[in-house]
Each structure stands twice: as C-alpha cells, then as structure tokens.
Amino acid sequence: MSTKKQLFSTLLILIGGGLLLYTMISENAIVYFKIAGIVILMFGLFRATRVWVDDNKTTREDEQ
Numbered sequence: 001m002s003t004k005k006q007l008f009s010t011l012l013i014l015i016g017g018g019l020l021l022y023t024m025i026s027e028n029a030i031v032y033f034k035i036a037g038i039v040i041l042m043f044g045l046f047r048a049t050r051v052w053v054d055d056n057k058t059t060r061e062d063e064q
Contacts, residue, residue, distance in 0.1 A: 002051055009048035016041025 019037030023029035 002055070005047065005051045009044050009051060012040055012044030013048065014044075016044055 016037050016039070019033055020041065023034045023037060
C-alpha cells in the first residue's frame, strides 16, 4: 500500500474541497477559484482511485 501517494491524494481532495467551500461562503469569490477547486478536487479523486485500483488488483485466476 502506497501511503505517501494516498496521503498526497487526500491532501489534494481537501485543498480542492476547501477552495470550493470558500467560494460558496464568500460573496466576492473569484470564478477562477471555483475552477481551480474543481480541477484540484477531480485530480485528487483521480489519483486516489488509481492508487486504490493498484492496491486491489486481482487476476482472473483469483476470481475463479
């Protein structure tokens, strides 16, 4: 299990979520913060699912 990759992915998800929450709360939020928050959040989710899939690989022989 790759804990450093998982930690980095979790950090990206939290930063992206934090940016999105900030733009929802703030009245003078810049649109680019929303875009950056979504991009960072989606990149973190992408990395997290890749780490999860790599850690949980099964072969067809294991399933039979």
